[in-house]
Each structure stands twice: as structure tokens, then as C-alpha cells.
Amino acid sequence: xxxxxxxxxxxxxxxxxxxxxxxxxxxxxxxxxxxxxxxxxxxxxxxxxxxxxxxxxxxxxxxxxxxxxxxxxxxxxxxxxxxxxxxxxxxxxxxxxxxxxxxxxxxxxxxxxxxxxxxxxxxxxxxxxxxxxxxxxxxxxxxxxxxxxxxxxxxxxxxxxxxxxxxxxxxxxxxxxxxxxxxxxxxxxxxxxxxxxxxxxxxxxxxxxxxxxxxxxxxxxxxxxxxxxxxxxxxxxxxxxxxxxxxxxxxxxxxxxxxxxxxxxxxxxxxxxxxxxxxxxxxxxxxxxxxxxxxxxxxxxxxxxxxxxxxxxxxxxxxxxxxxxxxxxxxxxxxxxxxxxxxxxxxxxxxxxxxxxxxxxxxxxxxxxxxxxxxxxxxxxxxxxxxxxxxxxxxxxxxxxxxxxxxxxxxxxxxxxxxxxxxxxxxxxxxxxxxxxxxxxxxxxxxxxxxxxxxxxxxxxxxxxxxxxxxxxxxxxxxxxxxxxxxxxxxxxx
Amino acid sequence: xxxxxxxxxxxxxxxxxxxxxxxxxxxxxxxxxxxxxxxxxxxxxxxxxxxxxxxxxxxxxxxxxxxxxxxxxxxxxxxxxxxxxxxxxxxxxxxxxxxxxxxxxxxxxxxxxxxxxxxxxxxxxxxxxxxxxxxxxxxxxxxxxxxxxxxxxxxxxxxxxxxxxxxxxxxxxxxxxxxxxxxxxxxxxxxxxxxxxxxxxxxxxxxxxxxxxxxxxxxxxxxxxxxxxxxxxxxxxxxxxxxxxxxxxxxxxxxxxxxxxxxxxxxxxxxxxxxxxxxxxxxxxxxxxxxxxxxxxxxxxxxxxxxxxxxxxxxxxxxxxxxxxxxxxxxxxxxxxxxxxxxxxxxxxxxxxxxxxxxxxxxxxxxxxxxxxxxxxxxxxxxxxxxxxxxxxxxxxxxxxxxxxxxxxxxxxxxxxxxxxxxxxxxxxxxxxxxx
Numbered sequence: 001x002x003x004x005x006x007x008x009x010x011x012x013x014x015x016x017x018x019x020x021x022x023x024x025x026x027x028x029x030x031x032x033x034x035x036x037x038x039x040x041x042x043x044x045x046x047x048x049x050x051x052x053x054x055x056x057x058x059x060x061x062x063x064x065x066x067x068x069x070x071x072x073x074x075x076x077x078x079x080x081x082x083x084x085x086x087x088x089x090x091x092x093x094x095x096x097x098x099x100x101x102x103x104x105x106x107x108x109x110x111x112x113x114x115x116x117x118x119x120x121x122x123x124x125x126x127x128x129x130x131x132x133x134x135x136x137x138x139x140x141x142x143x144x145x146x147x148x149x150x151x152x153x154x155x156x157x158x159x160x161x162x163x164x165x166x167x168x169x170x171x172x173x174x175x176x177x178x179x180x181x182x183x184x185x186x187x188x189x190x191x192x193x194x195x196x197x198x199x200x201x202x203x204x205x206x207x208x209x210x211x212x213x214x215x216x217x218x219x220x221x222x223x224x225x226x227x228x229x230x231x232x233x234x235x236x237x238x239x240x241x242x243x244x245x246x247x248x249x250x251x252x253x254x255x256x257x258x259x260x261x262x263x264x265x266x267x268x269x270x271x272x273x274x275x276x277x278x279x280x281x282x283x284x285x286x287x288x289x290x291x292x293x294x295x296x297x298x299x300x301x302x303x304x305x306x307x308x309x310x311x312x313x314x315x316x317x318x319x320x321x322x323x324x325x326x327x328x329x330x331x332x333x334x335x336x337x338x339x340x341x342x343x344x345x346x347x348x349x350x351x352x353x354x355x356x357x358x359x360x361x362x363x364x365x366x367x368x369x370x371x372x373x374x375x376x377x378x379x380x381x382x383x384x385x386x387x388x389x390x391x392x393x394x395x396x397x398x399x400x401x402x403x404x405x406x407x408x409x410x411x412x413x414x415x416x417x418x419x420x421x422x423x424x425x426x427x428x429x430x431x432x433x434x435x436x437x438x439x440x441x442x443x444x445x446x447x448x449x450x451x452x453x454x455x456x457x458x459x460x461x462x463x464x465x466x467x468x469x470x471x472x473x474x475x476x477x478x479x480x481x482x483x484x485x486x487x488x489x490x491x492x493x494x
Numbered sequence: 495x496x497x498x499x500x501x502x503x504x505x506x507x508x509x510x511x512x513x514x515x516x517x518x519x520x521x522x523x524x525x526x527x528x529x530x531x532x533x534x535x536x537x538x539x540x541x542x543x544x545x546x547x548x549x550x551x552x553x554x555x556x557x558x559x560x561x562x563x564x565x566x567x568x569x570x571x572x573x574x575x576x577x578x579x580x581x582x583x584x585x586x587x588x589x590x591x592x593x594x595x596x597x598x599x600x601x602x603x604x605x606x607x608x609x610x611x612x613x614x615x616x617x618x619x620x621x622x623x624x625x626x627x628x629x630x631x632x633x634x635x636x637x638x639x640x641x642x643x644x645x646x647x648x649x650x651x652x653x654x655x656x657x658x659x660x661x662x663x664x665x666x667x668x669x670x671x672x673x674x675x676x677x678x679x680x681x682x683x684x685x686x687x688x689x690x691x692x693x694x695x696x697x698x699x700x701x702x703x704x705x706x707x708x709x710x711x712x713x714x715x716x717x718x719x720x721x722x723x724x725x726x727x728x729x730x731x732x733x734x735x736x737x738x739x740x741x742x743x744x745x746x747x748x749x750x751x752x753x754x755x756x757x758x759x760x761x762x763x764x765x766x767x768x769x770x771x772x773x774x775x776x777x778x779x780x781x782x783x784x785x786x787x788x789x790x791x792x793x794x795x796x797x798x799x800x801x802x803x804x805x806x807x808x809x810x811x812x813x814x815x816x817x818x819x820x821x822x823x824x825x826x827x828x829x830x831x832x833x834x835x836x837x838x839x840x841x842x843x844x845x846x847x848x849x850x851x852x853x854x855x856x857x858x859x860x861x862x863x864x865x866x867x868x869x870x871x872x873x874x875x876x877x878x879x880x881x882x883x884x885x886x887x888x889x890x891x892x893x894x895x896x897x898x899x900x901x902x903x904x905x906x907x908x909x910x911x912x913x914x915x916x917x918x919x920x921x922x923x924x925x926x927x928x929x930x
Contacts (some may be wrong), residue, residue: 096849108500148632160546169782276641290735298733336731342739372680372694381686382650390738395671396681396701414704460719467715476709483712485704488719489739 003300003336007307007329014333015044018454022338025453025494026287027051028130029326029351033450034066048327052320054129060126067157069237072111106151113153118363120160121370124350131323135167136160137346138286140377141385143178143210147186147378149416154237155183156378170281172270175211177487179262182234182307188383191233193226195247200226206385207269213281213294216274217254224251228265270317273309281307283322288332290341290389304331315492342392343494345373348401351494352486355451356431358408359424365413369409372400395491405486409479440468444481451485453494460488550907553790553821553836554654554776555770555863556682557814559798560631561840563860563890566604567618567877571597574846574880582803582848592618594629598877603808606815608861614871615822616864617925619899621878623859623892627842631798631856634841639684641742641897641916653900654789655687657910662788663689672749675780676791677773681837685791692791693749698776701752720747756783762827764820770794771817778824781834788908797840801851814838818865831867835907835926838863839896845888846880862899868927869909899924 011018020039024031028051039047050057075083079098085093124133147156160182166173178184179202185191193199203225207217231246232239249262253268260268269275281294284305291301308322315321326332343351349366352358368375372395380386395400407413411422432446442463447455464484468477469490485491527589569575570586571594589599598620609760610616624643628634637643637708641653654674662673667689672694687690695701703720706713720743737809757779773792780787787914794814799807818836823856825831843860859878885891901912902922913919 034639094845096851096855099855117592148636151630151632175607289733337731340733340735342735366689368679381683384650390735391691393742394691394693394748395742396692398742398746399695399701399703406703406705406708410708412704412708414700414707419707456723457736457740459722463718464716467711471711473676475642480709480712483708487703487705487716489722489743490736492739492742493735 004334005300005303005307006331007304007311007325009328010330010333011046015047016040016083017449019044019458020047021334021449022333022453023047023051024130025185025339025351026332026341027346028134028354029124029347030355030494032355032357044328048324051131052323052327054132054168057129059127059129059132061159062123063119065157066112067154068112069154072105072152072235073152073455087366096218096400099173109153111318112363113147113156113378114367115359116153116157116160117367121350121363121367122348125353126345126455132164132167133314134286135319136164139163139167139174139342141380141388143174143181143184144182144271144380144383144385146380146382150183150186152186154368155186155376159183159235159376168319171312171319172179172266172493175206175266175270175484176263177208179206179229179232179266180239182237182239184350185232185234185239190229190271193232194242195227195230195232196245198223198226198230198247202229202232203265208265209385211269211275211278212314213274213278215295216272216278221253224253224260225265227251228253229259229367230261273313275450276309276312276317277305280312280322283308283326285388287326288341289337292387292389300336310356335454339455339493341494342389343492344386344388344392345370345375345397345401346377347438347494348492349404352405352408354409356426356482358426359411361408361411361422361424363365365407366404367406369400369407373397386403392475398492401492402487405491406483409482409486429475430483431482438473440465440473443473443477444468447478447485451482452488452490455493456490460490506835536539539755543813547833549786549788549833550909551788551790552654552903552908553685553774553792553834555814555818555838556791556793557797557810557834557838557840557851557903558631558635558793558795559840560842560844560856561797561810561860562799562803562854563840563843564846565803565807566601566811567592567620568599568601569597569877569880570599572877572880574882577846578846581776582854593873596873596875596877600620601808601811603811606812606819607865608647608815610819610822610865611813611871615867615869616818617869617871617872619761619862619864619894619923619925620873620875620897621859621890621893622862622875622896623837623890624895624897627858627886627892629842629858631841631854636683638681638839638841638896641900644826650683650686651688652682652684652686653792653904653915654684655692656915657904657908659687659912660790660910661908668787670788671745672752672785672787674789674791675753675777675785677776678791678793680886682791682793685789693753695753698753699725701753717747720744751795752783752785756780756785759783761824762907763824765824766813766816766820768813770813773820774817775824778821778828778830781825781830781852782828787930799844799853800849800855801852801853803848814863820864822865834866835868835870835903836865837899837903838865843890846890858886858889859888862896864925869872869926870925874923874925894923895920899925900930902926 017040018037020036024036024039083098120156127133145159150156162177188202188205189199190202200222204222208214227247230253231242233242234240248259250257253260253265285291289301292298311322311325374392375386409426411424412419431450513611517614565584568584568589570589576583584601588602590602592601607616629635639652658673662670668691672693673690676685676692676694679696681692681694703716706716710914722740757776759779761775761778766770778792796810821833826833839862842858842862844854844857849855875893878893897916901920904910904912904915904926905922906926
């Protein structure tokens with residue numbers, strides 16, 4: 001059967017449990033069977049609305065971030081004086097003291113970063129607005145900066161706030177914001193982009209990775225664009241425009257000339273159709289299917305990406321209308337699309353906690369596991385962000401993924417050859433009601449449809465059935481089944 | 495079926511299963527001769543010994559924290575050394591002398607390494623660094639890992655990963671399974687390639703599903719779920735990710751079986767008890783089991799000695815020397831030593847002047863240690879000068895760019911084009927035999 005590439009809404013009668021489960025997994029991190037049933041009851045239109053228009057959902061119960069803006073403030077006048085004095089007197093002891101102070105503040109900063117990683121991850125698990133976090137994560141991987149290079153937790157937090165503010169708003173606002181974002185300016189060295197000595201890093205990545213994609217600009221556009229961005233810098237935590245370092249002479253970008261500044265450069269980029277295609281590709285990759293290269297898309301995906309790009313252009317980069325169309329579309333619920341994406345580590349972990357309603361485990365262990373699975377929040381590996389898709393899983397990360405589920409379900413983890421146990425128990429039987437306990441078939445089917453998406457192998461159901469039949473239904477059977485289902489290859493998909 | 499292009503997924507999967515059974519049931523001598531027969535004609539490798547595969551192996555030992563080079567490779571002939579470190583120098587009557595004219599010797603804690611040097615099994619490259627040194631652990635470590643002092647971690651790939659992308663990926667773009675194995679809790683940036691992704695574990699015995707430990711009945715069901723050969727009859731669409739997750743699950747089981755079976759065998763020769771020795775013992779076991787691994791990566795931390803350095807660094811150096819010596823004794827007993835080169839590095843050396851807490855602060859250039867019978871033994875390069883005018887803000891100036899050492903290892907050992915990996919041509923350091 002050919003893939004349905006229509007963006008017209010799915011028939012409302014076709015929106016059942018599997019479709020609602022798919023919607024909640026992709027536009028959020030998944031949920032319990034009761035939460036999925038609630039979406040089914042709402043119907044397609046309202047279900048999508050409740051996820052996309054999340055600003056109407058109260059999220060005031062979520063914990064606020066703890067972010068001290070002054071941990072790494074610039075040196076005060078007195079400190080500078082003390083440094084100069086020590087230098088003049090060649091006072092090694094004073095130097096050592098100043099250096100020790102610096103080391104201490106950097107340690108505090110790393111500690112604050114760890115706290116913010118915990119904060120964000122907890123938010124993914126707890127939020128009643130899952131699409132807000134899903135989109136913020138998308139933009140974090142798209143406009144990627146990392147603490148490893150920026151080395152200032154508050155700047156990373158500020159960038160996160162910028163991405164969250166415009167997450168479902170307008171893509172143009174994200175781009176205008178990012179060229180004035182101190183973390184990005186530091187990450188891409190734009191604080192050393194001066195009239196006398198332009199630095200092309202931001203101009204290049206802005207076009208290659210953030211807006212147009214390779215092949216849609218020339219090397220000269222980069223040079224001219226870099227000139228437009230000269231003087232865009234920051235001091236302490238704030239954007240600063242250094243007028244004297246800005247090159248206000250005429251420039252030629254994409255064949256147009258003018259005394260362009262950074263905002264003009266962005267405006268010219270956004271006007272190019274390639275930009276809308278690139279953003280549509282990113283939305284498709286994040287929400288619809290594991291595609292890798294915008295220039296080598298499977299035919300059906302290419303058709304849908306083009307349509308999404310048209311809609312982005314029509315709405316001048318407004319994101320909510322495009323997301324609404326996408327999540328309601330027939331294509332989104334096509335049998336080749338449902339349940340066929342590799343879960344990102346965030347999806348796997350936050351999703352498992354939401355679907356299974358497991359107790360809160362040690363956040364240090366959980367975020368440490370995220371790192372081992374290749375997705376350290378606030379630390380994407382490079383300006384390219386995360387490659388995603390199949391690159392998430394290999395021999396090492398698969399065991400981490402499976403063993404993490406063992407930890408979530410039992411509180412037990414093997415560490416340095418010993419089993420460590422966490423105090424909170426987990427009542428697996430809450431996943432079923434009493435009647436479902438009786439027959440092996442209903443038990444297996446209930447748990448499989450709670451935990452797995454549309455892609456399942458029939459012989460794996462047989463394996464689970466054999467397991468239950470051989471042992472008989474006992475008190476611990478539900479937990480045993482949950483351990484096995486979360487270790488199934490299909491559990492890596494959503 | 496031997497034609498790679500006609501290799502179907504089903505055959506791939508069944509080959510994987512056969513491989514597992516080969517490891518456990520085929521007598522080693524048969525397997526070894528098969529490997530030798532399969533070796534390309536005229537490809538005289540390092541050992542070219544019957545029963546030992548041709549493929550060369552690199553073991554990287556990361557000394558994390560910034561090893562104080564001056565108290566490891568001691569310039570006892572330079573009076574400035576004793577002036578800069580009144581309470582933290584290695585006395586010249588205890589130094590293990592290496593070069594009387596240069597006045598260079600080793601910290602007595604490196605006695606085991608000294609004996610490897612005396613046997614022609616080790617080398618030291620002095621004064622290794624890079625331009626505009628960064629004194630941050632994280633930034634400098636990234637520079638060593640990526641071999642890119644300007645962009646650091648920006649590309650998300652490291653020198654070993656890029657090198658393996660060139661030599662351990664087939665024409666279809668599939669990376670050799672287990673091309674790189676790291677021991678630790680996360681894979682080092684150095685080992686990340688575009689195609690080759692390292693296998694990483696802290697302990698080999700934990701490199702598997704833990705759920706089976708909770709109840710033995712779970713294991714057989716888990717195995718059935720995770721060792722599923724993909725039947726052609728299963729109705730799947732073109733873009734289905736199910737084959738991928740099934741294959742990956744099976745690959746993981748195969749890797750786990752191989753690695754755990756390898757490590758379950760005890761060593762042929764004794765190893766000391768230490769963290770690094772345990773890691774190298776595990777590596778030796780994997781080499782013995784003839785895993786297809788080209789690069790192993792292990793680490794020894796604790797070198798960030800800002801205070802009370804002497805005892806701590808001596809302990810680490812002696813652990814390093816003893817572990818390396820035991821590792822090569824084991825490899826020699828296995829007949830594998832000719833194919834294993836070991837490279838030890840640290841993100842930076844430390845300051846020339848000791849600090850007020852009987853320690854040293856972050857510095858710049860430092861020595862690298864190499865081990866294995868293929869190295870040109872002894873000291874390479876000159877020791878950086880300690881004269882005040884020759885220092886760079888109190889720190890040593892480097893003589894050898896670390897990328898020249900990488901170039902030698904890439905070009906001459908791993909046979910990966912160093913220019914492609916490092917981005918530009920670096921003159922290979924003359925540290926391996928058979929080069930001029």
C-alpha cells in the first residue's frame with residue numbers, strides 16, 4: 001500500500017487508542033492507558049489542541065529552576081587590582097590564591113549545571129505540557145550549544161529560557177533571539193567577530209545548521225554575513241552591541257546589497273524558501289520519522305516536508321498552525337509512521353517514568369544514564385546537536401537502556417558488581433485491574449498495549465504467553481512481564 | 495554468499511550466531527590458522543607469527559588530571575628544577591638515570607617502566623604539547639581527544655573514531671563490530687567516529703541485561719526476545735525500524751557473549767591488584783580471545799595533584815609502570831605482544847614551580863609514554879628548558895606537537911591516513927621501528 005501523504009485531517013472515527021497513544025508519544029513522552037483513553041474521548045481535534053495550545057494548561061506547580069546569575073560574574077575592580085599587584089610583585093602565593101578562587105567558582109558552576117540538568121529532566125517527567133519540553137529539546141538540539149564549551153551554567157539556562165519562550169511560537173523569533181544569545185555568541189566565538197578581524201563561525205553555522213542547510217548559500221554569503229554580525233557580543237550575562245566593532249559598510253548577501261546588520265542578515269535568510277524547507281525537515285525528523293539527510297528523503301517524506309514548508313511560509317514561520325496540521329494529518333497516522341521511531345534517551349527515560357508511573361528514582365543516576373545513552377542535557381556533542389535516530393542505539397547503549405528500565409521498575413541497579421537498592425517500591429499490579437489478572441492472554445495483551453507502540457512482532461507475544469503459561473499467573477508475574485517487555489527490541493521504538 | 499552485496503539480513507544474522515558458537519567450540523589452533531590463511535598475501539604484519547592475526551592493536555591509557563611530567567621524567571641535571579621545587583623534587587641520588595649527558599632520569603616509582611625501557615620495550619617522548627596551551631582540564635582534554643586545538647569538541651568526533659572510520663568500515667558503510675572498546679562509564683570523545691561507535695562498559699561482567707539476576711526464569715524469555723532471527727515472512731514496510739532494533743539487540747548479545755567469555759578466562763601470567771592493572775588484564779583477555787578490536791581505551795585518574803603531590807603521584811606512577819609491565823608479560827606469554835602498541839598521555843603537564851600546598855598547578859607540555867616491542871626504545875626529543883627566559887609564563891614550552899605522535903600511530907600503526915584524520919599533514923614522530 002502506498003504511504004498516505006495527505007495533510008488533511010484523519011477521519012475522526014479513525015482516532016482510536018493506537019492513534020491517541022501515538023500522538024501522546026510523539027507530541028509528548030507518552031502516558032498511562034488512562035491518559036490515552038482521555039485523549040480518545042476528546043476526539044482528534046481537541047486532543048491535538050490540548051497538546052499544542054499548551055499555554056492554556058496551568059503549569060505553576062512545577063518547580064522553578066535554581067540559577068544564580070552571578071556565580072561566574074566578571075572580576076571586580078578590586079580583584080583586577082589584586083591580580084595586577086600580584087603580577088607586578090611576581091607573588092606566587094597570591095597568584096595561587098586567585099587561581100584557587102577561580103577553580104572554586106568553576107566547580108560551583110558545574111554543580112549548578114548539574115542541578116539545572118536535574119531540573120529540566122524532572123520537568124519532562126512532571127509537566128502537564130509535554131509538548132513544551134519536547135519542542136524545547138528539539139530547539140536545544142537544533143540551536144545547539146554546550147556547557148562543555150560555554151562553561152557558564154547561567155548562560156545555558158538563559159538560552160534554555162529563550163528556546164522555551166518561543167518553542168511553539170514563531171521560528172523567526174528563535175533565530176532573531178539566537179544571534180543575541182550570550183551562550184550562542186560565546187559558543188560560536190562571535191564575541192571575537194570584529195570589523196577589523198571578522199570571525200565567520202556564527203554566520204556559517206547560522207546558515208548551514210540553523211536555517212538553510214548546506215548547498216543553499218555561497219562562501220561569499222558567509223563572509224558578508226559574518227560582517228553583518230560583527231560587534232554582536234555580550235558582557236557578563238547580557239547581549240551587547242559594540243558599535244565600534246561593527247562593520248557598517250555595504251555588504252552583498254544573496255545578491256542583495258545594503259549596510260546590513262545581523263537582523264537584516266536573518267531577514268534575508270528567512271525570506272529564502274530553502275529555510276522553510278529546512279525547518280520543515282527538522283520538524284519531520286523530530287516528530288514523524290527517523291530521516292537523516294534532507295537531500296535524500298524517501299519520496300513520501302519529501303512530499304510531506306514540502307507541504308509543511310509551504311504552510312510554514314504561509315504562516316510566516318508560525319509553528320503552532322503547522323504542528324496542529326501535522327498532528328491531525330492522515331500522514332501522521334499512516335501505518336508506516338506509527339510507532340516507528342527510535343526513542344531518544346529522553347523519550348525512553350521520561351517516557352518510561354510517565355507510562356509506568358514509577359516512583360522518583362535518584363536523579364543523579366537517571367541523568368548519569370542519559371549521558372551514557374548519549375544525550376546529556378545542556379551538553380549536545382557539537383553544534384550539529386544530536387544525530388538521533390539509529391545512532392542512539394548500539395551494543396553499549398542498548399544494555400544501558402534495558403538496565404535503566406530494570407532500575408526504574410525495581411529500584412535495583414548493579415554497580416561495580418554489587419546490587420544497590422533504592423527504597424521506593426513499585427506496585428506493578430497498578431498497571432492492570434483485577435479482572436485482567438485472570439487469563440494469560442488478557443494479561444499479556446493489556447501490558448503490551450500499554451507499553452508498546454504499533455510495531456510488534458507476533459512471535460514476541462508468543463514468547464511472553466509461553467512465559468506466563470509455564471509459570472502460571474503469580475503475584476510477581478506483572479512485574480516480570482514489565483521487565484521483559486521493557487527489554488524487548490520493540491520497546492526501543494515509539 | 496561471500497559477496498558482500500548479496501549478503502542478506504537473514505544471512506547476516508545467522509553469521510552472527512555462528513560466530514558466537516565458533517568462539518566457544520572451535521579449537522583455538524584451528525581458528526587461528528584460519529585467520530592466518532585468510533590474511534592477505536605478502537601482508538607481512540608486525541608479528542607474522544603462525545596463529546597470531548595480522549591486525550594491529552592500539553591501547554590508549556589516559557592519565558587524567560594532568561600528570562606532573564617533571565616529577566615523572568626528572569631533569570636531575572637542571573639546577574632550575576631543584577630551585578623551583580625545594581620541597582617537591584625527586585632527589586638526584588634516587589633518580590633512575592636514563593641519560594647522563596642530558597641529565598634525565600625517572601622517578602623511582604617508575605622502576606617497572608624503567609625495566610621495560612632497559613629491555614627495549616618502551617619509549618618516552620619529552621616535551622609534548624601544542625600551541626596556545628589551554629590549562630583547563632576539560633578544554634585541554636577535548637583538544638587531545640579531537641586533535642583540534644582551535645575548535646575543540648565542536649565536531650563531536652575524536653581522532654581515534656575518525657581513524658577507525660577509515661579502516662574499520664566496509665564498503666556498505668557498516669562499521670566493524672567492536673572496532674573500539676572502552677573501559678569506563680562513558681565513551682571518550684576520542685573514540686567517537688561518524689560510523690564507528692565504541693563499545694563501552696565499566697565491568698565486563700556487567701555488560702549484559704541485569705534483569706536475569708532478579709529471577710532465573712526471566713533469562714530464557716529475554717534471550718528469545720533479544721536473539722530473534724528476522725524471518726522474511728514477517729510483514730514489514732520499507733522504512734520499518736523493526737529489523738534495525740532486532741539486529742542491534744542481537745549484535746549486543748553477541749558482543750556481550752564474546753566479551754564476557756573472553757574475560758571469564760583468567761590471565762596466563764600474574765597481574766598486580768590495581769584499577770589500571772584490572773583494566774589491562776581485561777584488555778589482554780579480549781586480545782587473547784581475538785576480538786576484532788583495533789583500539790582499546792582505558793584510563794587512570796587522580797593526577798590533579800594541587801596539594802601533597804609526592805605520595806599520590808608516586809603511587810599512580812608505580813601503578814602505571816607495574817600494570818604496563820604485567821600487561822606486556824601477559825601479551826608475550828600469549829604470543830601477541832608484537833601486535834599491541836600502548837600509548838599513554840595526559841591532558842597537560844604541571845607548572846614548573848611547586849605551589850604553597852606541596853603540590854603543583856595546571857601547566858602545559860609533558861612527556862608521553864609508549865610501550866611495546868615495535869617502539870624505538872628510549873628517550874625521544876629534548877627535555878624542555880627550565881631556564882626562566884625559556885618558560886612561557888612559568889610553564890614549559892613544547893618540543894613535539896602531540897599530533898606528530900598521532901600521525902605516526904595513524905599512518906604507521908593503524909594504517910589510517912593521518913592527513914585525513916588530523917585535517918592537515920603533521921610530520922610523524924620517529925617513534926616506531928621500521929621508520930626513518
